[in-house]
Amino acid sequence: MEGLYNFLVSLDGMLGGADWFPFVLLGVGLFFTIYLKFPQIRFFKHAWLVVTGKYDSDSDPGDTTHFRALTTALSGTVGTGNISGVAFAIFLGGPAALFWMWATAFLGMTTKFVEVTLSHKYRVQTEDGTMAGGPMYYMDRRLNMKWLAIAFAIATVISSFGTGNLPQSNGIAQSIEATFGFDPLIVGSVLGILLALVILGGIHRIAAVTAKVVPLMAVIYLIGALAVIFANLENIGPAFMAVIGDAFSGSAAAGGFLGASLAYAFNRGVNRGLFSNEAGQGSAPIAHAAAKTKEPTSEGMVSLLEPFIDTIIICTITGLVILSSGVWKEKHQNVFDRSDMYFVAGQYDDKNAEDINKLYRFINGVDGAAIAPYTGPVSVVNGTAVSGGFTLLNARSVAEEVNYSVGGDEAYTGTLQINEGKPVKENIQISGKSLVHSAALTTIAFTRGFFGDFGKYIVSIGLMLFAFSTAIAWSYYGDRAMTYLLGPRSVMPYRVIYVAGFIWASFSDTTLVWALSAVAIVVMTLPNLFGIMMLSKEMKQTVNEYWSKVNK
Incomplete structure (x- = not known):
């Protein structure tokens, strides 16, 4: 598993983690924002009117209403990215990362407007009578690039697991285990059965469920968040x-947080922003293709609300909970994941300014960092290291009160061999105090409000609803991609594998799942961004034609 994780991290470093990717993603959004004269501002009011049903007609072709198409797409975007992803971004880049999530969402409103409009324009009715759409259809039917359409559809199937399935299941199971103590396998199995019952009903049942779940989960989460904020x-x-002030300078060291460079905060903020709102990824157009309307642009109007609701509202609320409570810079007791911990040569103190500077350069990948991985023995007696010459970093912070045990119960005594920063023995559990990230960080933050420790239950329930609805929506994205690739008969085998993957991910390694999702997102995004840029002139013409009809 560690070898697979290292491979995925390397691949992500060349794709989503590369310096060029945020500029490509934001660049496309910026181009269309200027080219279409800021539609996320000019069309904002009209979009709400479309959602409320002012322009609905039962005679229009499609499978569901504008509102249900929006809630289905929102259920696909509002998930662990809003709870775990925001926490992960702040953990990596500090307050500055939230600013770049905002920037990604603002420009993403236009990107989503474009991709949904074009995809809806070239949707088709399948042999089973349902509508099917998405970037693969405009790539095939308009660009005549079937090879690109096939590549996108394959990437969609992969991403349905990497974005909508595996990290959602993992996030639910880990949160429920931490809060209620339930075995992750049991949680995954029960929710896997419920998932199967929903997705077997197709888009009609999916839309009906998400139309009820999305508003409910938003209210529950908002109540818990406001309790912390107030x-x-x-x-x-x-x-x-701090969010605005650090945006163009990076975030300085604070407490256990060792600081983040501007480049790192920018990259991680944009990356997590995309994971949260999926603007440019090409996923939402698949849900919106089912909407009843003759006007592709009207459905595009609906979609531009998604990044606003998902990131500018919900992610901001999560970010304020984490930042105002101060938990993002505090060290908390936790069991160290192997992929999060790293032994470095030399002894460093995060209360010493010179050591902080060295550690900052090391964890942010700044050239010329003086810190090297530790290789050698660590002598341990009754769970405590008695030898020196090294510092244990966990979750990008200096670990404190470190304990070594066998299976979490029996204190370890013996010699632990470290090779290139990692323990050779994998059966030794290492725990202590360090920074934490993802759902664990948000869960701790929710206990710092009026509800006290009860706040962690709100996160667990909210995360379960958010993530479960995301898994439902992404099963639909995947089965539409399978319909395009192999026809309707391929959908049922896909759904079976999808449910099995959901159960498996509930007890798999957290970091491995996040690494897979990071790669899958980019593999899906790049072909879609290329496609919508190729159709930029047609997009403007389609929008102008829509307004000429509306204004009559």
Whole structure:
């Protein structure tokens, strides 16, 4: 598994983690924002009117209403990215990462408007009578690039697991285990059965379920978040100032947080922003293709609301909870994941300014970092290291009160061999205090409000609803891609594998799942961005034709 993880990290470094990717993603959004004269601002009010049903007609072709298409697409985007992803971005890049999530969402509103409009324009009715759409259809029917359409559809199937299935199941199971103590396999199995019951009903059942779940989960999560925000109201102003002030300078060291460079915060903020709202990924157009309308642009209007709701509202609320509560820079007791911990040569103290500078350069990948991985023995007696010459870093922070045990119960005594920063023995559990990230960080933050420890239950319930609805929506994206590739008969085998993957991910390694999702997102995004750029002139013409009809 460690070899697979290292491969995925290397691949992500060449794709989503590469310096060029954020510029490509934001560049396409910026181009269309200027080219279409800021549609996310000009069309914002009209989009809400479309969602409320003002322009609905039962005679229009399609399978579901504008509102249900929106909630289905939102259920695909509002998931672990809003709870775990925001926490992960702040953990990596500090407050500055939230600013770049905002920038990604603002420009992403236009990108989603474009991709949904074009995909809806070239949707088709399948042999089973349902509508099918998505970027693969405009690539095939308009660009005459069937090879690109096939590549995108394959990437969609992969991404349905890497984005909508595996990380969602993993996030639910880990949160439920931490809060209620339930075995992840049991959680995954029960939810896997429920998932199967929903997705076997197709788009009609999926849309009906998400139309009820999405508003409910938003209300539950909002109540818990506001309880923290109002309890820490005096810190909201400084939190906003840190987000904006650090945006173009990077985030300085604070508490256990060792700081993040501007480049790192920018890259991780954009990357997590895409994971959260999926603008440019080409996933939402598949859900919106089912909407009842003769006007592709009207469905594009609906879709531009998604990044606003998902990132600018929900992710901001999560970010303010984490920043105002101060938990992002505190060390918390936790069991160290092997992929998160790293032994380095030399002894360093995060309360020493010179050591902080060295550690900052090391964890942010700054050239010329003086710190090297540790290779050698670590002598341990009754769970405590008694030899020196090394520092254990976990979750990008200096670990404290470190304990070594066998299976988490029996204190370890003996020699632990370290090779290139990693323990050779994999059966030794290492725990202690360090920074934490993902759902664990958000869960701790929710306990710092008026609800106290009860706040962690709100995160668990919210995460379960968010992530489960995302898994439902992405099963639909995957089965539409399978319909394009191999026809309707391939859908049922796909759904069976999808449910099996959901159960498996509930007890798999967290970091491995996130690494897979990072790669899958980019593999799907790049062909879609290329395709919509090729049709930029047609997009403007389609929008102008729509307004000429509306204004009559």
